[in-house]
Amino acid sequence: MATDSGGYEKTSGFGQVSQTAGTVFKYTLLAATLVGIVALGVLLLYVANDAIQPLTADPGWYLVFFTTFVLPTVAVGWYLNRTDRSSLSAGVTALGIPVVGTIFAAGISTVFIDVVYPLLWFAYFVAFAVPVVFAIGLSRSDFEVPFLGWLGITILTFAASYVLIPYGILRLLYIPTDGMSMALTFGSVGALAARSYVGKRWDGERTGNIVAAITLLVTMLSAPVGQFVGIGAVPAPILMTLAGVPVGLYVADTLAHRPENKVGLALPLVVIGGALLGALFVDILSFAGPQSWLDWKFVTGNSSRTAGDAGIYPAIVGSVLLMFVVALVSFPVGVGAAVYLEEYAPNNRLTRIIKINVSNLAGVPSVVYGLLAAGVFVTYLGPGIPVLPPAIAEPLGLAPIYVAGSLFGSGTIVVGGLALSLLILPIIIISSQEAIRAVPDDMRQASYGMGATQWQTVKNVVLPRSFPGILTGTILGLGRAVGETAPLIMIGAANIAGIPRTFESKVVAMPMQIYVWAGTFATEEFFERVVPAGVVVLLVAMLVMNSVAIALRNKYQKEG
Incomplete structure (x- = not known):
């Protein structure tokens, strides 16, 4: 003792x-x-x-927003913190969902405004949806179809759908507007997600079907409304799907299942109402706001060698396209590798060497991955993917055959996405391994005891249980990829470029654009105005991605 x-x-x-x-x-x-x-706070405040440039605003501007926005927000937040912190959490979540959803919707909208034609997107969406519905219906039907037969029929259905629908059947259909194409595609996905959410939170399939129908209807109505109010017919359905519908479902869930926390919903009303009221009074009283370099013109402007005309919009579109390629490549490859190493690979020396090397690769400098991508994708695959390489073609007296050579040019979006995928692949593998390893072994043994195969156990037990951790690690990896510059420099990314229209275009991403502004165009106006504005935009994008990872982690930790 x-x-x-x-x-x-x-x-x-x-x-x-x-x-x-x-x-x-x-x-x-x-x-x-x-x-x-x-130190970090001081640095961010300095940028x-x-x-x-907040000190350039009129004193009256500050007084108005302090009265209508800051003071009520602080008062309501203080009251909720003192009385019921769970209500404060509900209010913060109800405020964060539309903010984060709006930022994601803005990024996705840039792709459909400047890169992908909405009608073409609608055609391929239908071409994908039809065989998926057919495959699900076939698997749930009373017909006894062996797995290989089901797989063959599904593949044939996908092939026929992609040949017939985009180039044949859709030409006979009348699609009134681009906005309606976006509403039908995003609205149907949002309706399915809403139906699934309501099915888990509310009892009854009928309620889920009603909510799904309302979601689809509201999303379709948002297209003409968005056109009328100036948002645009294309961004409005995306905004409704990613921001409007989620916050509506969360508010309804709070009122239905947690009525003791409904007082917390006053916080987003005070914040949004105070901001709008302050903007109205400032406009009426003609108070000048800050002479901010970070404004709508900067966010939507094109690249320029003149500081006054410089904008970051092409870099935003480039970063969105890069993240699409990165997610498409790194997520299935990384998760697949993790599942194999943890569930299927034997515990021998080779497997241990692979795991050690994967861990070591996570600490390799990013410039090395850029050099690797430049050597493999630009130099070797620059002419294209060799279908008939010279080593085989020349002895036969034939010309070599390459395909997709334009995708692997110096600095293209595909090459940039592949370089960043190599960078974050070890991170995704390690985080997925940890999530899979965290699944209790008793759950696997219980699945085996009920007669399930190893594949059924992985699909129905291991992956659903570990998916939150896998998704969190993937989002954090994407957050790192969106801020990397060295790999893009190594593959020859563009210094100044227009809006990328295809995946064969030269990429100019946000970190690369900021690097060029701070280096090549290092004038005083660029360095003291344009660069800080670009840094703020990049930080907002990274914080939004990381906030999604944190929210998912906290949600599933509470459920666990």
Whole structure:
């Protein structure tokens, strides 16, 4: 039994243990943490000050927004924090869902405004949806179809659908507007997601079907409404699917299942209402706001060698397309590798070597991946994917045959996406391995005990249980990829480029654009105005992606 003696304890097996040393160590760690947070905060404030220039606003502008926005928000937040923190959490979530959803919707909308034609998107969406519905219906039917037969029929259905629908059947259909094409595609996906969510939170299939129908109807109506109010017929359905529908479902769920937290919904009303009211009063009283460089013109402007005309819109579109390629490549490959290493690979020396090397690859500098991508994708695959390589063609007296050579040109979106995929692939593999390893082995044994095969166990037990961790690691990996510059420099990404129209276009991403502004065009106006504005936009994109990962992690931790 320990006895206190002058700040020391005599513990069996440890001798004298100093409480003072532990206290000093604890407060040293606290001080180090505070120094890091304060230093980061000062840096961000310094960058934001250069980008927004808040001191250039009229005093009346600050007074109006302090009265209508800051003071009510602080008062409501303080009240909720003192009375019921769960209500405060509900209010913050109800405010965060539309904010994050709006940012994601804006990024996705750029693709359909400037890159992909909505009607073409609708054609391929239908071509994908028809065989999926057919395959699901066939698997649930009473017909006894062996797996290989079902797989063959599904493949043939996909092939026929992609040949007939986009180029044949859809030419006979009348699609009134591009906005309606977006509403039908995104609305149907949103309706299925809403039906699934309601089915889990509310009992009854009928309620889920009603909510799905309402979701599809509201999304379709958003296209003409968006055109009328100036948002646009194409972005409006995307905004409704990613922001409007989720926040509506969350508010309804809060009112139905957690009525004690409904007072927290006052927080988003106060924040949004205060901001709109402040903007109205500022306009009426003619108070000038900050002379911010980070404005709508900067976000939607094209690249330029003149600081006054410089915009970051092409870089935003390029980053969105890069993340599409990265997610399409790294997620299935990374998760597949993790599943194999944890569930199927034998525990031998080769497997252990592979796991060690995957862990080591996560710490390799990003410039090395850029050099690898330049050597493999640009130099080797630059002429195209060799269908009939020279080593085979020349002895036969034939000309070599290459396909898709334009995709692997220097600095294209495909090459940039593949380079960034190589960079984050070890991160996704490691995080997925940890998530799969965290699934209790008793659940696997219970599945085997019920007669399930290994594939059925992985599909129905392991992957659903580990999916939150896998998704969190993937989003964090994408957050790192969106801020990388070195791989893009190595593959020859463009310094100044227009809006990329295809995946064969030269890519100019946000970090690369900021690097060029700070280096090649390092004038005082670029360095003190344009660069900070670009940094703020990039940080917002990264914080939004990381916030989604944090929200998913917290949600599934509470459910677990």
